[in-house]
Amino acid sequence: MSATPPTSLPAAPLTYEQAGVNYDLIDPLKVAAQRAAAATGANLAAHGFGEVVASRGESAYVVDIGPMYLASIVECLGTKTLVADEMARLTGTSRYDAIAQDTIAMAVNDLITVGATPLVVQAYWAAGGSDWFGDAARAQALVAGWKKACDTCGVAWGGGETPALAGIVADGRVDLAASCTGIVSPKSRLSLGEHLGAGDAIVFLASSGIHANGLSLARKLAERLPKGYLTDIGNGQTFGDALLAPTALYSPVTEALAAAGIVPHYSANITGHGWRKLMRHPHTLSYRITAVPDKTPVLAFMQRECGLDDHEAYGTLNMGAGFALYLKAADADRAVAIARGLGVDAIIAGHVEAGPKRVLIDPLGVTFGGDELQLR
Amino acid sequence: MSATPPTSLPAAPLTYEQAGVNYDLIDPLKVAAQRAAAATGANLAAHGFGEVVASRGESAYVVDIGPMYLASIVECLGTKTLVADEMARLTGTSRYDAIAQDTIAMAVNDLITVGATPLVVQAYWAAGGSDWFGDAARAQALVAGWKKACDTCGVAWGGGETPALAGIVADGRVDLAASCTGIVSPKSRLSLGEHLGAGDAIVFLASSGIHANGLSLARKLAERLPKGYLTDIGNGQTFGDALLAPTALYSPVTEALAAAGIVPHYSANITGHGWRKLMRHPHTLSYRITAVPDKTPVLAFMQRECGLDDHEAYGTLNMGAGFALYLKAADADRAVAIARGLGVDAIIAGHVEAGPKRVLIDPLGVTFGGDELQLR
Numbered sequence: 064m065s066a067t068p069p070t071s072l073p074a075a076p077l078t079y080e081q082a083g084v085n086y087d088l089i090d091p092l093k094v095a096a097q098r099a100a101a102a103t104g105a106n107l108a109a110h111g112f113g114e115v116v117a118s119r120g121e122s123a124y125v126v127d128i129g130p131m132y133l134a135s136i137v138e139c140l141g142t143k144t145l146v147a148d149e150m151a152r153l154t155g156t157s158r159y160d161a162i163a164q165d166t167i168a169m170a171v172n173d174l175i176t177v178g179a180t181p182l183v184v185q186a187y188w189a190a191g192g193s194d195w196f197g198d199a200a201r202a203q204a205l206v207a208g209w210k211k212a213c214d215t216c217g218v219a220w221g222g223g224e225t226p227a228l229a230g231i232v233a234d235g236r237v238d239l240a241a242s243c244t245g246i247v248s249p250k251s252r253l254s255l256g257e258h259l260g261a262g263d264a265i266v267f268l269a270s271s272g273i274h275a276n277g278l279s280l281a282r283k284l285a286e287r288l289p290k291g292y293l294t295d296i297g298n299g300q301t302f303g304d305a306l307l308a309p310t311a312l313y314s315p316v317t318e319a320l321a322a323a324g325i326v327p328h329y330s331a332n333i334t335g336h337g338w339r340k341l342m343r344h345p346h347t348l349s350y351r352i353t354a355v356p357d358k359t360p361v362l363a364f365m366q367r368e369c370g371l372d373d374h375e376a377y378g379t380l381n382m383g384a385g386f387a388l389y390l391k392a393a394d395a396d397r398a399v400a401i402a403r404g405l406g407v408d409a410i411i412a413g414h415v416e417a418g419p420k421r422v423l424i425d426p427l428g429v430t431f432g433g434d435e436l437q438l439r
Numbered sequence: 440m441s442a443t444p445p446t447s448l449p450a451a452p453l454t455y456e457q458a459g460v461n462y463d464l465i466d467p468l469k470v471a472a473q474r475a476a477a478a479t480g481a482n483l484a485a486h487g488f489g490e491v492v493a494s495r496g497e498s499a500y501v502v503d504i505g506p507m508y509l510a511s512i513v514e515c516l517g518t519k520t521l522v523a524d525e526m527a528r529l530t531g532t533s534r535y536d537a538i539a540q541d542t543i544a545m546a547v548n549d550l551i552t553v554g555a556t557p558l559v560v561q562a563y564w565a566a567g568g569s570d571w572f573g574d575a576a577r578a579q580a581l582v583a584g585w586k587k588a589c590d591t592c593g594v595a596w597g598g599g600e601t602p603a604l605a606g607i608v609a610d611g612r613v614d615l616a617a618s619c620t621g622i623v624s625p626k627s628r629l630s631l632g633e634h635l636g637a638g639d640a641i642v643f644l645a646s647s648g649i650h651a652n653g654l655s656l657a658r659k660l661a662e663r664l665p666k667g668y669l670t671d672i673g674n675g676q677t678f679g680d681a682l683l684a685p686t687a688l689y690s691p692v693t694e695a696l697a698a699a700g701i702v703p704h705y706s707a708n709i710t711g712h713g714w715r716k717l718m719r720h721p722h723t724l725s726y727r728i729t730a731v732p733d734k735t736p737v738l739a740f741m742q743r744e745c746g747l748d749d750h751e752a753y754g755t756l757n758m759g760a761g762f763a764l765y766l767k768a769a770d771a772d773r774a775v776a777i778a779r780g781l782g783v784d785a786i787i788a789g790h791v792e793a794g795p796k797r798v799l800i801d802p803l804g805v806t807f808g809g810d811e812l813q814l815r
Contacts, residue, residue, distance in 0.1 A: 085569035085570075085603075087569075088569040088570060088572050088573040089569055089572045089601055089603060091572075091575070091578070092572045092578040092581075092582065092601060093601055095578065095579065095582045096562065096582050096585070096599070096601070097598075099582050099583070099585065099586040099596065100562075100586070100595075100596035100597070100598060100599075102586065103586060103589045103590060103594070103595050103596040104595050106589065106590060106592075106593045106594055106595055107558065107593075107594075107595050109593050110556055110558065110593065112558065114595055119598075124559060124561070124595070124597030124598050126558055126559060126595065126597075128507070128558070128622060129506070130505070130506050131504070133509070133558065133559070133620065133622070135511070135559050135561060135597055135618065135620045136561060136597075136598070137513065137561040137562070137563050137599055137600055137616075137618045138600060139563065139565055139600045139602040139604070141602060141604070142604060142605075142606060142607060144607065145606055145607065180486055182483065182486065182488065182502055182504070182509065183500060183502060183509070183511050185500070185511060185512060185513040185618060186472065186476075186513070187513050187515065187563070187616055189515055189614055189616070193461035193464040193465055194461075194464060196464050196465045196467075196468045197464040199467070202467070202468040202471065203471065205468075206468065206471045206472050206475050207475070209472070209475065210475040210476070210478065210479060213479045213482065214479060214482060216482075217482045217483075217485050217486065218479070218482055219476075219479050219480050219482055219483050219490055219500070219502065220475065220476035220479040221476070221500030221502075221511055221512075222473075222476060222495075222500050222512070223472070223476075223513055224513055224514060224515045224616070225465055225468060225469055225472070226515040226517060227461075227465060228515070228517070228518060228614060229518075230518060230521050230609065230612070231518060231520065231521065231608065231609055231612045231613070231614050232607065232608055232609065232614060233606065233607055233608065233609050236606070236607045237607070238565055238604060238607050238608060238614050240513075240563055240565070240600070240616070242511065242513045242561060242618035244509065244511045244620045246504060246509070
């Protein structure tokens with residue numbers, strides 16, 4: 064608990080499970096889909112190709128097409144648009160430029176975990192009706208933000224879909240997603256964890272805020288704050304503005320690492336499940352964190368206001384660490400310097416150890432056991 | 440007009456424009472997005488690659504990655520799920536197996552137009568809440584149909600997203616889309632119309648029904664039929680069942696053509712805008728149709744019941760032709776035989792001529808001028 068006085072009345076802690084998504088209903092479908100999907104990998108043999116089996120269950124799917132690997136992904140933004148819509152109503156300003164970057168970040172930051180260079184992004188903007196596209200300021204912000212994020216990541220915006228889906232997407236809303244395709248070239252850049260092992264350094268790249276995970280919780284919190292999204296989080300920023308900081312884009316860092324000859328053994332995009340994601344690789348290894356980065360102000364505010372203990376906060380939100388690189392220890396200092404040189408703060412946060420599958424956050428006395436992350 | 444008595448009371452003709460999508464609102468955003476997207480093609484130079492400029496405005500985006508071309512796309516199913524949902528309510532049977540095939544067809548049938556071999560499909564299934572995934576029969580049908588369509592197309596199902604988006608996707612509904620990535624290899628298979636010209640034969644591959652375009656119109660029609668989706672369309676089938684025939688998958692045909700050494704000069708997936716799509720290539724050419732395939736029964740029914748003249752029907756719906764191949768005339772007979780050998784009916788439907796940009800359907804006396812198709 065923090066000593067800072069809460070800006071809302073004392074209330075029961077607000078947990079992620081209360082915030083709306085029931086994975087018990089989704090998971091049986093996911094498991095069935097994963098099994099069926101795995102069985103289709105053999106279809107590639109007819110073309111003379113094959114899947115990289117180790118990419119099943121990782122953040123992007125990888126196919127061996129001979130001279131290089133092909134990586135692809137589709138990613139949904141989630142419900143962050145609901146925050147942008149409410150803030151536009153409250154302030155008159157559309158932040159769909161930031162929302163566009165969030166959507167691209169969801170796809171690009173996942174794609175790069177396998178060692179891929181993102182090349183093409185496709186836009187998926189499904190609106191609740193034609194009217195949605197008639198708000199010119201919002202539409203221009205979305206287009207401008209999408210282009211800028213593509214430029215930052217060095218990807219081509221290939222095209223996309225802008226359907227009007229009255230009756231499927233809610234009136235006045237938009238369902239945003241992005242697909243991303245890239246290549247792993249040279250093939251030695253593939254980073255699916257084959258070489259991940261004890262002694263590797265863990266480098267954290269700083270997050271820019273909540274990114275696009277934990278928004279259901281943030282929206283629940285806004286409902287119970289007397290001033291809602293207009294609550295000052297303690298640094299002069301409103302809660303809504305702070306939530307809408309666009310997600311950091313990490314592909315400039317991973318490309319610069321490759322250019323410097325540094326190939327991570329593994330990478331993890333810290334999204335849903337917070338730091339539990341640090342143990343996402345199937346290997347049985349322990350991940351010891353010895354240095355904890357600054358929480359971004361909005362996440363510190365959420366932890367305090369929701370009454371989350373560290374176990375819950377770090378197991379749900381990114382808490383300042385947006386992306387983890389697992390590297391040969393000798394490469395860690397240089398990787399940190401390269402990231403900082405690109406304006407992305409980075410720290411050597413810990414290391415990998417032999418031991419049971421778990422994450423140990425020493426400075427906080429928090430441990431996540433292997434049973435606390437079920438992704439596959 | 441047909442001599443068959445209408446099964447509904449006489450009423451005003453029902454046109455596509457009345458059926459709900461206002462392109463005047465969407466188009467300014469699309470144009471802005473297309474311009475911004477085009478400007479990002481130059482980003483590929485930093486990776487030593489370049490876009491294939493002629494693929495801008497085509498059905499899939501193509502990048503030259505050296506030894507081969509990379510093609511990618513994301514496609515939305517549209518509103519066909521609303522028909523499946525209503526039919527499930529009326530009959531107790533989920534046809535989400537067919538819906539899955541429709542969704543994949545939207546992506547695959549577009550991707551192959553550029554000469555690509557589809558390799559990977561990603562699933563995007565965004566539901567209105569976790570509950571949607573709790574209907575086990577529907578979920579199983581969706582998974583099974585998705586896998587089967589991937590197997591038919593020889594693609595690997597790479598993975599995907601199954602978000603629960605309460606507040607964005609309508610309660611009880613699902614927003615379905617698919618991304619597809621493929622390669623053009625050897626590079627000589629690229630078919631962006633460079634060689635399209637007078638004398639080329641036009642071969643039609645048969646559609647299996649309405650596919651996934653024109654569903655807004657179909658839903659409007661169902662509303663005004665006394666028996667709605669349970670109306671017999673004249674062959675013992677209900678309107679709803681006929682609408683839910685899954686979209687034909689054409690990649691087995693295009694792969695077999697390639698294996699036989701036949702490279703189309705161009706291809707068009709007949710989706711929205713019906714046969715107006717036949718003139719989608721930017722070249723100034725006339726497309727003369729001399730043989731019209733059988734309308735599928737459901738499209739004949741819709742034309743009759745909506746009171747559409749041939750100009751409107753053929754300019755909106757596929758009317759029995761799901762995909763058009765533009766080939767060297769000497770290859771046409773063999774292409775037809777190859778398609779039929781795979782169980783896809785095909786006919787030599789006409790040819791390309793010098794002349795103004797237009798489509799002439801001689802047997803029907805219908806002409807579409809170049810100004811009747813604005814895609815770019």
